[in-house]
Each structure stands twice: as C-alpha cells, then as structure tokens.
Amino acid sequence: xxxxxxxxxxxxxxxxxxxxxxxxxxxxxxxxxxxxxxxxxxxxxxxxxxxxxxxxxxxxxxxxxxxxxxxxxxxxxxxxxxxxxxxxxxxxxxxxxxxxxxxxxxxxxxxxxxxxxxxxxxxxxxxxxxxxxxxxxxxxxxxxxxxxxxxxxxxxxxxxxxxxxxxxxxxxxxxxxxxxxxxxxxxxxxxxxxxxxxxxxxxxxxxxxxxxxxxxxxxxxxxxxxxxxxxxxxxxxxxxxxxxxxxxxxxxxxxxxxxxxxxxxxxxxxxxxxxxxxxxxxxxxxxxxxxxxxxxxxxxxxxxxxxxxxxxxxxxxxxxxxxxxxxxxxxxxxxxxxxxxxxxxxxxxxxxxxxxxxxxxxxxxxxxxxxxxxxxxxxxxxxxxxxxxxxxxxxxxxxxxxxxxxxxxxxxxxxxxxxxxxxxxxxxxxxxxxxxxxxxxxxxxxxxxxxxxxxxxxxxxxxxxxxxxxxxxxxxxxxxxxxxxxxxxxxxxxx
Numbered sequence: 001x002x003x004x005x006x007x008x009x010x011x012x013x014x015x016x017x018x019x020x021x022x023x024x025x026x027x028x029x030x031x032x033x034x035x036x037x038x039x040x041x042x043x044x045x046x047x048x049x050x051x052x053x054x055x056x057x058x059x060x061x062x063x064x065x066x067x068x069x070x071x072x073x074x075x076x077x078x079x080x081x082x083x084x085x086x087x088x089x090x091x092x093x094x095x096x097x098x099x100x101x102x103x104x105x106x107x108x109x110x111x112x113x114x115x116x117x118x119x120x121x122x123x124x125x126x127x128x129x130x131x132x133x134x135x136x137x138x139x140x141x142x143x144x145x146x147x148x149x150x151x152x153x154x155x156x157x158x159x160x161x162x163x164x165x166x167x168x169x170x171x172x173x174x175x176x177x178x179x180x181x182x183x184x185x186x187x188x189x190x191x192x193x194x195x196x197x198x199x200x201x202x203x204x205x206x207x208x209x210x211x212x213x214x215x216x217x218x219x220x221x222x223x224x225x226x227x228x229x230x231x232x233x234x235x236x237x238x239x240x241x242x243x244x245x246x247x248x249x250x251x252x253x254x255x256x257x258x259x260x261x262x263x264x265x266x267x268x269x270x271x272x273x274x275x276x277x278x279x280x281x282x283x284x285x286x287x288x289x290x291x292x293x294x295x296x297x298x299x300x301x302x303x304x305x306x307x308x309x310x311x312x313x314x315x316x317x318x319x320x321x322x323x324x325x326x327x328x329x330x331x332x333x334x335x336x337x338x339x340x341x342x343x344x345x346x347x348x349x350x351x352x353x354x355x356x357x358x359x360x361x362x363x364x365x366x367x368x369x370x371x372x373x374x375x376x377x378x379x380x381x382x383x384x385x386x387x388x389x390x391x392x393x394x395x396x397x398x399x400x401x402x403x404x405x406x407x408x409x410x411x412x413x414x415x416x417x418x419x420x421x422x423x424x425x426x427x428x429x430x431x432x433x434x435x436x437x438x439x440x441x442x443x444x445x446x447x448x449x450x451x452x453x454x455x456x457x458x459x460x461x462x463x464x465x466x467x468x469x470x471x472x473x474x475x476x477x478x479x480x481x482x483x484x485x486x487x488x489x490x491x492x493x494x495x
Contacts, residue, residue, distance in 0.1 A: 101144075111140040111155075112494045114216040120458070120486030135161055136490075137216060139184070154186040157235070183287075184235050193245070199260070200241035202287055206258040206300035207314045208232050208354045209341040215494075220384055220407050221442045222454050222490035226415045227378030230279030231356040232339060238262040238296070239287045252306045259299040263290040264318035265335055274335070274363050274372050276417040283320060283335075294319040308345040315339070333362030348386040355379035378415035384408070399447065409442035409456070435463035438484075451493040460484040 101107060116134045137159050144152040160179035187201035204212055210228045213219075214235050228234040240262030247255040263286035267273040273282045296318025304310040316337045339356040356378055363372035385408045392400040414437045442456035 106146060107142055107144040107152075109140065109142055110495060111138070112215050112217050112492060113138045114490055114492035116222055116488065116490040118222075118486065118488050120484055120488070139215075149191045151189040151191065152187070153189075155184040157182055157184045182285075183237075185237055195245040195247055196243055197245055198241070199244055199258075202237050202239050203242075203260055203262065205232075205236045205238060205262070205298050205316060206260075207236065207298060207316050207337055208234075208339040208356060209302075209312060209343070210234060210354055211236050216490065216492035217450055217452055217494050220382075220409045220444055220452075220454065221411060221440055221456050222488040223440070223456070223458070225354065225378075225380040225382075225411070226413050226436060226438060227354060227356050227380055229281065230415050230417055231358050231376045231378045232337060232354075233279065233281040233284045236284045237287070238285065238298075240295075240298075254304045256302045256304075257300065259297075261295050261297055262318075263287070264292060264294055264296040265320040266291045267320045274360055276373055279376060279415075279417055280335075280337070280358065292319055292321040310343045312341050313339070314341075333360070335360050350384040350386075351381070352384070353379065353381040373418035373420060375419040376415070376417050377419050378413070380411055380413035382409065382411040401447075403448045405446050405449075407442075407444050407446070409440070409444070411438075411440045411442070413438050413440075437461045437463075452491075454488075454490045454492070456488045458485055458488065 114135075114137050116136050117132070118134065119131050121130070137157060139155055139157045142152075142154045142156075146152060158179075158181050162179050162181045183202055185202050185204045187199055187203055190198040192198065206212060208228060210225060211232055211234045214224065214228075224234060240260045242258070242260030242262075244258040245256075247257075249255055265280070265283040266286035267283040274280055275282070296316060298314075298316040300312055300314035302310055302312035316335075318335060320333050320335050336359045337356060338358075339354060341354040342352065344351040356376075358376040360372070360374050360376075363374055386405050387408070388400065388405050393402075393404075414435075416435045437460070439459045440456050442454060444452050444454040446452045
C-alpha cells in the first residue's frame with residue numbers, strides 16, 4: 001500500500017513536470033529518471049518499512065537486554081524504559097540497579113580528613129594520649145540536587161579510626177578516646193523562597209557558629225574551643241524539622257535565621273550524666289527517639305550590617321531525662337543553652353569568638369560525687385592575621401603562590417563547668433568542678449585554601465575548687481597549672 005502511494009505521488013509530479021521536461025529531455029531520459037526514483041522508493045521501503053510494521057503490531061517476546069552503561073539495565077522489554085521506578089517495575093536480580101540516580105546522576109561526593117600529632121604534659125579531654133599521632137577524623141560528605149527545589153546532604157564521620165579501631169579506647173583522666181562511626185547530619189531541604197525554606201532530618205544544632213562550621217580544614221587551630229566541647233557539645237546534632245531563610249533589611253545588610261523543633265537531650269546514663277568533667281557531651285544526639293517525648297526548640301538569628309561583620313544570638317531549650325544515683329528516672333528536668341557569636345573581618349585581620357551559658361535543673365545526686373552542675377559558662381576570643389611574604393613566592397613559586405597564605409593565631413578561652421553557688425563543706429559540695437583557662441598560640445600555612453598545616457602551643461591553668469582544696473584552704477581556691485600544656489600539629493584537607 002505504501003509503495004503504491006509513493007508511485008502515485010511520483011506519477012503526479014511527473015505529469016506536472018512534463019511540459020518542462022518536454023523542452024529539455026528525451027523520452028528515454030525521462031524513463032531513466034523515473035526508474036531511479038522508483039528504485040530509491042523501494043530502498044526506503046526496505047530500510048524503514050519493517051520497523052514501522054513492527055511498531056503497529058509488535059509480536060510478543062523478550063526485548064533485547066542492553067549491554068554497556070548501567071543506566072539502561074532496567075530496560076528489558078519494549079516500552080519498559082518508560083515505566084517509572086515503582087512496584088510496577090519487574091525483574092529480580094537486576095532490580096538493585098533500578099535506581100533513578102543511575103540514569104541521571106545528581107550526587108556529589110567530597111569530605112575532609114585530618115591527622116594530628118600531640119606532645120603534651122598529660123591526658124586531657126582533647127588529647128587523651130601524651131605523645132601520639134591521632135587519625136582524628138575522616139569525614140565523607142554526600143550532597144545531592146534532587147531537583148531545583150529538593151536538596152539532600154549527609155556527613156558521615158569516622159572518628160579515631162571508627163568504633164572498632166585498634167587502640168581506640170585509651171583511658172585518660174576520666175575521659176576516653178573511643179572511636180566512633182556516625183551520621184553527623186543527614187537533612188532534606190525543600191526550597192520555597194529565599195526567605196522561607198523547609199528542612200528535616202538529623203540537623204546540626206545552630207547554637208553558636210562553631211558547631212555549624214567545625215570542619216578541621218576550615219579552622220585555624222588543631223583543637224576546638226573548650227566552650228564548644230563542654231557547654232555547647234560540638235559536634236552536636238539532633239533529629240528534627242523546621243525552617244530557615246535569609247532576609248535583606250537594607251541594600252547592605254542581611255538577616256539569616258534557623259528555627260527547628262527537635263528531640264530533647266538524651267541523658268539516660270546512671271547517675272548525674274551532665275557532669276563537671278564532661279559538661280553536656282554525654283547528652284547529645286537523640287536521633288532514633290525522644291527519650292521523654294517532649295520536644296526541644298532551637299534557633300539562631302544572625303545579623304550582618306555589612307560585609308565583614310556578623311553578630312548572632314542563639315538558644316536551645318528542652319526537657320531532659322536522667323537516672324539519679326538510686327536509679328530513679330527524673331523526667332521533669334530542664335536545660336537551656338544560650339550563646340552569642342561574632343565575626344569581624346578587616347583586611348588581613350579577623351576577630352572571632354563565642355560565649356555560651358547553660359542553665360540546668362534536676363541535676364542533683366545524693367553524694368558529692370554525683371552532684372552535677374546547675375549552670376555553666378564559657379567563651380573564647382581568637383585573633384587571626386593572614387599574610388604571605390613576597391620573597392617566598394619568588395623563592396619557590398610552585399609552593400607559595402597567590403592562593404597560599406600563612407595565618408598567625410592567638411586564642412584565649414575559659415570555661416566554668418559549674419557556676420552555681422553551692423555551699424562548699426568538707427563532706428559535701430562539688431568534687432570535680434572545672435574552671436579552666438587556656439592560651440593558645442598558633443601558626444598555620446595553607447598552600448591552597450582547602451588544605452592546611454597547623455602548629456600550636458597551649459598553656460593551661462585551672463582554678464581548683466575541689467573538696468580537698470577546701471579542707472586544706474577553707475574559704476580559698478587555688479589557681480594551678482594542669483595537664484594538657486604542650487605542642488600540637490595537624491594536617492587537614494578537603495577532598
């Protein structure tokens with residue numbers, strides 16, 4: 001049928017063209033042209049006609065399974081490539097490859113890693129060994145643009161080699177260097193407008209700025225500030241959901257906010273789990289369930305009047321449950337953490353810092369050893385100066401380039417792990433109060449912004465308000481040097 005239609009069309013064209021052809025071509029030439037066109041029509045029928053007939057009436061049978069890229073592995077029968085991934089998909093062994101991201105990759109994998117060496121005068125919370133290398137963190141990131149409005153991000157942390165690494169449980173002075181493997185955040189964002197967006201998952205708590213920007217390659221000293229380990233238990237995350245966004249009050253200023261409802265702190269250990277020694281670190285990370293079904297609320301508001309200046313306030317409040325020394329579960333306890341942070345930048349100079357307070361109720365044991373703090377306070381102030389000597393760029397341009405920089409750092413910090421006014425007696429009161437001060441001097445070199453070699457030296461002191469000090473010096477407290485003084489070095493990089 002198709003052949004006759006083509007022939008009919010050709011004959012019509014021939015009849016219309018006969019007057020012109022009669023002037024220029026002989027009959028034999030016209031017949032030859034017609035034969036060539038008929039031959040071309042048959043060749044076209046041979047090449048494309050059978051496929052078109054198969055589309056009209058496709059016989060049953062297995063469609064050829066493709067080989068090559070895994071993106072086509074789920075296509076088994078004609079038309080099945082148009083079936084979206086669902087329980088309508090068919091197959092068995094190959095169903096594990098029926099993933100939408102294989103057909104249209106959306107994810108980016110990166111992360112960071114660091115290695116630290118410490119030579120200090122004794123075990124501390126940050127440095128559990130006196131003279132040792134420490135593969136502190138290896139942290140892969142996965143970020144994905146699902147659509148223009150749906151984003152996903154996850155951070156997986158292998159700390160000190162992971163949970164089962166050899167030698168991970170080195171006991172220090174009341175502390176351990178246990179390795180861990182965990183999700184530090186895993187969140188899904190739905191973007192609505194710049195002013196309001198939705199976020200849910202395992203969320204980094206926006207209390208202070210350091211908890212949000214705690215990556216080793218980003219920071220200029222090997223150790224984290226004490227206030228961000230004891231009062232704000234970085235890295236601190238909880239499961240929850242909420243909103244975030246950015247507003248512009250004027251042409252130069254910017255206002256950023258985050259506000260979430262999250263699981264409350266999870267303090268389930270026997271005895272006082274919020275302690276003078278470890279602060280709030282034992283109560284973070286209620287990811288799988290809320291241990292008392294009372295949600296916490298957390299938020300941060302950051303104002304930047306112009307480039308180079310930002311001041312922010314943040315707060316967290318929730319109920320927490322813990323078991324006292326008698327094993328009784330106390331559920332009507334409250335904890336609030338409040339913080340301010342600041343960033344000032346001008347030319348090569350930076351002045352950054354953070355201060356945080358906590359208020360805790362129901363954290364009372366039955367003996368001096370189990371009495372916990374009812375409040376904490378700490379802060380740090382850090383000055384950075386960035387520079388790059390021109391003679392080094394001329395001397396070794398392949399190592400010292402326009403992308404390289406040195407940073408000189410000085411940080412002063414202090415933490416009081418119990419600010420309460422309890423009566424100190426020979427038979428009661430606080431036995432482990434930590435009132436710590438630390439001065440750190442540092443120098444680091446960045447061949448590029450994403451990679452850094454850090455060197456620092458720490459000086460530590462502690463105001464001793466233990467029971468024994470009170471017995472020996474009633475009404476007085478002593479300020480003494482404590483373990484932890486010494487040299488630290490770290491190499492860290494994003495990848």
